[in-house]
Amino acid sequence: MSSQPYPEAVDWAFEAEVFQWRGPAPYFFVATPPQVNDFLHAHHSELTYGWGVIPAQVRIGATEVTTSLIPKDGVYLVPLKVALRRPEGIDDGDAVRVGLHVGSHDVSSPCEGTAMTTFVIDAQVAIDLVVGGVTIPPQHSLTAPTLLRSQVLALVYESVRRGDIDKRTGRKILDDICGLRIRLLGDRSMQDHAWQIAAKLNLPNTYQAEYIALTQLQADALVTADDDLALAAQAFVTTASPADILRS
Structure with missing residues (x-):
């Protein structure tokens, strides 16, 4: 452990090469350079959520997002979300200049002036969006x-079984949800992250934790109709409302 006192906030700027882990859903990253890595390891107990993952803000070009730094093979990796890559035109192998902030800034809230464009949604929100047209x-x-596929199917089936809607309406809801073009992700990296969150929160299963983990790694905010999930998620990620999804 470092004998140096931990400052309230630290900022770095460094050059890095973008790389990706290929799988069912490619994730793009840059690795922290030695001086950043040394500091993060020395002060991880002050910075981490509890298992080594560190909340942070990352800026490339004019775009800034909240994220979580992930320890892997002795270094920390900075996930590059779609909301960051898309406006800056970032791709695998690109050399980028990264601005990184860790510390006292409230990373559970969106950065001032930074629009939310990528949302993780749960099954009930998906249903509500299509029913609302x-x-x-x-x-x-x-x-x-x-797992959203199975959860949507179960919710629609239960509505039909209770007599709230007929089977034809239920099938239309399922078809319309396909039209939302929801990107479904679930590779090993996200699953490992969800496991750690579920353990941290002492959850009986990992279902809620998957939504939180995916938001940390790939999105700007979580939109959920589940009050318990929203409450648990607030310690880890930004939460938003369906109105934020629809706001141009």
Whole structure:
């Protein structure tokens, strides 16, 4: 452990090469350089959520997002979310200049002046969006854990079984949800992250934790109709409302 006192906030700027882990859903990263890595390891107990993952802000070009630094093979990796890569035109192998902030800034809230464009949604929100007949702004994207498929199917089936809707309406809801073009993700990296969050929160299973983990790694905010999930998630990620999804 470092004998140096821990400052309230630290900022770095460094050059790095973008790389990706290929799988069911490619994730893009840069690795922290030695001076950043040394500091993060020395002060991880002050910075981490509890298992080594460190909340942070990352800026490339004119775009800034909140994220979580992930320890791997002795270094920390900075996830580059779609909301960061898309406006800056970042791709695998690019050399980028990274601004990184860790410390006292409230990373559970969106940065001032930074629009939310990528949302993790849960099954009930997906159903509510299609039942409401809304149009998602083209600059916004939706993502969810792969388990959303089964959860949507179960919720719609239960509604039909209770007599709230007929089978034809239920089938239309399922078809319309496909039209939302939700990006479903669930590779090993996200699953490992969800496991750690579930253990931290002492959850009985990992279902809620998958939504939180995916938001940390790939999105700007979580939108959920589950009050318990929203409450648990607030310690880890930004939460938003369906109105934020629809706001141009």
